[in-house]
Amino acid sequence: MVPNGWEKTTVGAACAIKNNLRFPINTEQRQSMAGVYPYFGPTGVLSHIDHYRIDEEFAVIGEDGDHFLKFRSKPMTLHFEGKANVNNHAHVIADSEKCSPKWFYYWFMHRDLAPALSRQGVGRYKLTKKGLEGLEILIPPKNEQLHISRILSTWDKAIFNLERTIINSNKQKKALIHSLLSDRPRKKMGKKVLHREHAASIFFPRSTRNNNELELLSVMQDVGVVPRSSLDRKVVMPEGSTSGYKLVEAGDFVISLRSFEGGLEYSEYKGLVSPAYTVLSSKRPIVNDFYRHYFKSADFIGRLAVAVIGIRDGKQISYDDFSFLSLPYPSLVEQEEISRLLNNAESIIKKKKNELFLLRQEKIALMNQLLTGKRRVHFPDSETAAQA
Numbered sequence: 001m002v003p004n005g006w007e008k009t010t011v012g013a014a015c016a017i018k019n020n021l022r023f024p025i026n027t028e029q030r031q032s033m034a035g036v037y038p039y040f041g042p043t044g045v046l047s048h049i050d051h052y053r054i055d056e057e058f059a060v061i062g063e064d065g066d067h068f069l070k071f072r073s074k075p076m077t078l079h080f081e082g083k084a085n086v087n088n089h090a091h092v093i094a095d096s097e098k099c100s101p102k103w104f105y106y107w108f109m110h111r112d113l114a115p116a117l118s119r120q121g122v123g124r125y126k127l128t129k130k131g132l133e134g135l136e137i138l139i140p141p142k143n144e145q146l147h148i149s150r151i152l153s154t155w156d157k158a159i160f161n162l163e164r165t166i167i168n169s170n171k172q173k174k175a176l177i178h179s180l181l182s183d184r185p186r187k188k189m190g191k192k193v194l195h196r197e198h199a200a201s202i203f204f205p206r207s208t209r210n211n212n213e214l215e216l217l218s219v220m221q222d223v224g225v226v227p228r229s230s231l232d233r234k235v236v237m238p239e240g241s242t243s244g245y246k247l248v249e250a251g252d253f254v255i256s257l258r259s260f261e262g263g264l265e266y267s268e269y270k271g272l273v274s275p276a277y278t279v280l281s282s283k284r285p286i287v288n289d290f291y292r293h294y295f296k297s298a299d300f301i302g303r304l305a306v307a308v309i310g311i312r313d314g315k316q317i318s319y320d321d322f323s324f325l326s327l328p329y330p331s332l333v334e335q336e337e338i339s340r341l342l343n344n345a346e347s348i349i350k351k352k353k354n355e356l357f358l359l360r361q362e363k364i365a366l367m368n369q370l371l372t373g374k375r376r377v378h379f380p381d382s383e384t385a386a387q388a
Contacts, residue, residue, distance in 0.1 A: 003373030012133025024088035200323035225267035264295035287335035
């Protein structure tokens with residue numbers, strides 16, 4: 001049902017598509033034209049150049065790419081005001097009598113465009129100008145568009161500020177890890193460097209097998225070692241017996257194919273992992289959180305990279321490669337104290353990430369109400385407010 005005063009129409013009938021303003025240049029050309037004006041692709045700023053084709057408010061929606069199917073988690077549109085450029089892989093939407101760029105930006109931000117897409121090879125899709133023109137859009141009066149956009153912009157700013165806070169908190173945590181665990185900053189601060197021992201004296205490889213009844217675990221750089229059943233992404237499940245899979249106990253660490261880039265992964269779960277992984281268990285008393293943080297530190301990843309230099313991408317790092325590394329092994333009291341400080345920093349980041357998740361969910365719910373007219377706005381001269 002179309003709200004009173006609104007119009008159900010198409011992009012072609014209501015919006016100004018200005019693809020003549022696009023500026024298609026390749027990476028090499030952009031590098032020779034380095035400057036201050038943003039150069040947009042379909043999903044973000046690719047670089048900055050010394051030239052601009054656009055000097056007005058505009059929205060961008062992709063013409064081709066593999067991002068269209070990620071509309072629930074990734075924005076399909078971009079918005080900008082000022083001097084800029086857009087490449088030929090995106091459509092440019094300018095202001096029109098009926099539709100503002102900001103309204104277009106919010107309307108299609110998380111909208112499923114699949115019905116208007118054509119295939120362009122495996123995993124790639126194309127939104128032609130004709131397909132774009134045929135997309136349906138609900139249009140309120142221009143002043144109502146602007147007020148709704150202002151409300152949503154307030155949420156955008158809050159989300160942006162919280163994202164920046166999280167980025168800064170992560171930088172502070174990395175700096176704290178460096179100052180607590182690396183030799184050079186400890187010396188500069190007049191602290192005693194941490195006692196070190198060979199990894200082989202602290203950890204041993206666990207190769208226990210024949211535990212078919214246990215749950216399968218996945219080893220992921222972004223989330224660690226987690227049950228496969230908990231993932232919302234596609235994972236390859238083994239065919240046949242898992243008797244050859246390795247046992248992982250809670251508190252174990254796992255060396256993955258990408259450990260030389262992202263460190264070792266920690267498991268809070270008991271289960272099975274592929275025999276391609278190396279499972280590490282402690283042979284001496286340790287504080288698990290101490291090594292959980294250390295195995296993700298720049299100090300450890302740098303030492304590991306040196307130890308495995310020459311190993312090509314795709315080859316598993318072996319226990320022998322790991323065993324000769326010099327690892328910190330301070331007293332358990334010092335391990336506990338360092339862990340406490342790093343866990344506190346981690347806890348702050350987790351809390352902020354949860355706040356960000358809730359803020360994004362609230363914004364999505366608000367968009368669903370405001371962009372469909374289920375909640376209308378009233379706008380007296382000095383006030384803009386959402387009205388139930």
